[in-house]
Amino acid sequence: MSLSIKTPLLESTPLSWINGTKVWLKVEAMQPSGSFKIRGIGHACEHHVSRGAKRFISSSGGNAGLAVAYAGRRLDVPVVVIVPETTSERARHLLGQEGAEVIVHGKSWFEANELALSLKTSDDAYLHPFDDPLLWYGHASMIDEVVTDGLCPDAVIVSVGGGGLLAGVAEGMQRNGLNDVPIYAAETEGMASLNASIKAGRLVQLPKLSGVATSLGAPQVCQRAFELARERPVVPMQVTDREAVEACLAYLDDHRTLVEPACGASLALLYGRKLSLSKLDNVLVIVCGGSTATVESLTRYIA
Structure with missing residues (x-):
């Protein structure tokens, strides 16, 4: 029996209304360890x-x-x-x-x-x-489940730290014929190592990391994540720490599930209407979870 579970794929009424399209949640926060x-x-x-x-x-x-x-x-x-x-x-x-x-x-x-x-x-x-092909292969199963459930998204939103989730999602999309579908890669401003590497045109290491989304704290993304940004549509995006935390709290109110600021980075793109999605039919966001998040830690940050 697999150590991971098949997680829910849910349409989000609040996020669909905000963004003018159907927004689907792959709720990896429900995994037994707390994250994807x-x-x-x-x-x-x-x-x-x-x-x-x-x-x-x-x-x-x-x-x-x-x-x-x-x-x-x-x-x-x-x-x-x-x-x-x-x-x-x-x-x-x-x-x-x-x-x-x-x-x-x-x-x-x-x-x-x-x-x-x-x-x-x-x-x-x-x-x-995060930097292991065995991990990427396992992470790709979430896209297998999405397609099995009947959804072929027009865009996918993921958070990026070291790039393991991005690499796994991209692998899952490739093996399900979705290689041309754009992936929006969300980072917080103090942890944006993928964005820095894409801008430089080569893998670079951030001189320092800062911010509340500690799970995104890899000074350099893995080589595979950088390669993907050259091989397929990957759009780097950044949000502030406050936007990430506020998205976590809004998500908790709307969907009754607590996630960490690293996951909030993806959700902030939707809560903040930072993407033009109204012409798309179905948008998938990976709700990657967060094992150590607490309500107290989130509310303390924005107090």
Whole structure:
């Protein structure tokens, strides 16, 4: 049995009314680990177990780490997650709840990741948060489900951090004959590594990251995400932190589901009417979720 679930595909009356077209929600926030990450990470973990892995190692205190911890518990495989000092107490608690061993190390993800890689033995599988074809293959299943449910979107909206979701969605669209359909790639202004690379015409690393959407905090997108922006229609978009948070709160009121600011970046394009969509028939937005979001953290930001 798959570690991820088939998530709802719902038409959003409020967002459809705001944008003058049918807006469809792929509600990945309903995944058992709290985000879309379990699709790709679950697939990767099952792959590694079939090849003899005895332990999983991850370097994410957010959605990816929680997906690894959940997969490990379900597969009865020990999990070690190395997180930087900036990781919230809530994230550490959730990782522990899933049975993972949590090691706090370094001031950034890069430092935590260096320790994770140094701990890996021949019996271990290392799970990268976003840069792995196994993950993209698993994430692509959400588009398979959308098409199976009878929807062929005219545009797709995703949030972009490291680019794993973008790569997976694009792979799913390609194998379902949707390669010409544009993908709107949403980032917050302080985390816009894809936008910077597209403008530069090459992969670039942001000198620093800032903002509330910490799940988008990759200083450089993966190579595959950058390549996709050259191979198919990918439109980079940016929103402010406040717009992302306000979109999360509006989404909570409208759809009774809590998501994090990284997901709010996509939703803000719709709540803020930042795209010309009225001539399209069906627009799909990936509601990617957010394992550690709380109402208190969102309302504190805009207070």
